[in-house]
Amino acid sequence: SSQLTQDPAVSVALGQTVRITCQGDSLRTYSASWYQQKPGQAPVLVIYDTDRRPSGIPDRFSGSRSRNTASLTITGAQAGDEADYYCHSRDISNDRIFGGGTKLTVL
Amino acid sequence: QVTLRESGPALVKPTQTLTLTCTFSGFSLSTSGMCVTWIRQSPGKALEWLALIDWDDDKYYSTSLKTRLTISKDTSKNQVVLTMTNVDPEDTATYYCARMLATTGAFDYWGQGTLVTVSS
Numbered sequence: 001s002s003q004l005t006q007d008p009a010v011s012v013a014l015g016q017t018v019r020i021t022c023q024g025d026s027l028r029t030y031s032a033s034w035y036q037q038k039p040g041q042a043p044v045l046v047i048y049d050t051d052r053r054p055s056g057i058p059d060r061f062s063g064s065r066s067r068n069t070a071s072l073t074i075t076g077a078q079a080g081d082e083a084d085y086y087c088h089s090r091d092i093s094n095d096r097i098f099g100g101g102t103k104l105t106v107l
Numbered sequence: 108q109v110t111l112r113e114s115g116p117a118l119v120k121p122t123q124t125l126t127l128t129c130t131f132s133g134f135s136l137s138t139s140g141m142c143v144t145w146i147r148q149s150p151g152k153a154l155e156w157l158a159l160i161d162w163d164d165d166k167y168y169s170t171s172l173k174t175r176l177t178i179s180k181d182t183s184k185n186q187v188v189l190t191m192t193n194v195d196p197e198d199t200a201t202y203y204c205a206r207m208l209a210t211t212g213a214f215d216y217w218g219q220g221t222l223v224t225v226s227s
Contacts, residue, residue, distance in 0.1 A: 033213035035154070042203055042220055043154065048213035086154050090212060094167050096144065096156040 002026040002091035004099035011105040012077045020072045020102045022087030030089045032070035037084045082106045109133035111204050111218035125194050129187040129204030142207040143187040147200040194225045
């Protein structure tokens with residue numbers, strides 16, 4: 001099945017903008033969603049359909065896609081945004097696939 | 108209000124069969140477009156998708172685990188059951204169930220997860 005590749009760790013200064021990327025061939029065809037997971041908690045959906053935000057998710061979270069890369073951008077990162085972020089999509093065989101996760105540190 | 112809750116044994120011996128139940132409320136799995144999925148996370152590792160069942164009783168399994176997994180639903184009880192045969196210590200993980208809308212393909216509501224340890 002297909003794979004989604006994420007950088008293992010990214011850091012951002014408080015109040016700055018950070019982009020977390022997810023690369024995979026399936027993203028050329030299928031949309032991406034993004035999940036935030038804090039330690040000891042279940043994941044929370046922050047972006048779906050590549051660039052749509054669920055109700056209750058702050059508008060500093062945004063999503064985009066270019067070719068085979070989906071991106072999650074946090075504009076004005078806050079301390080509470082420190083978490084693991086996972087991208088998710090599907091492949092042609094209907095497998096649902098997750099990226100390896102990116103640990104975001106807010107400095 | 109949509110909620111999901113996983114239940115099952117906390118400890119399972121190697122080679123045994125693991126049975127997990129997801130009990131949900133706030134939606135019906137007989138409604139068109141509704142799906143429930145199982146996802147697990149080994150300690151310190153990434154999320155791993157396992158299986159999905161939809162409103163029409165179509166079932167989808169992880170290619171790498173499909174020979175060991177069975178997913179089923181009881182619409183009247185608002186439950187989805189996942190069985191995994193021949194468990195191994197590598198199956199030690201927190202198991203989550205989540206709702207997925209077929210229109211978005213995203214997992215919009217999650218249970219809190221249940222930790223299953225496989226050990227003799």
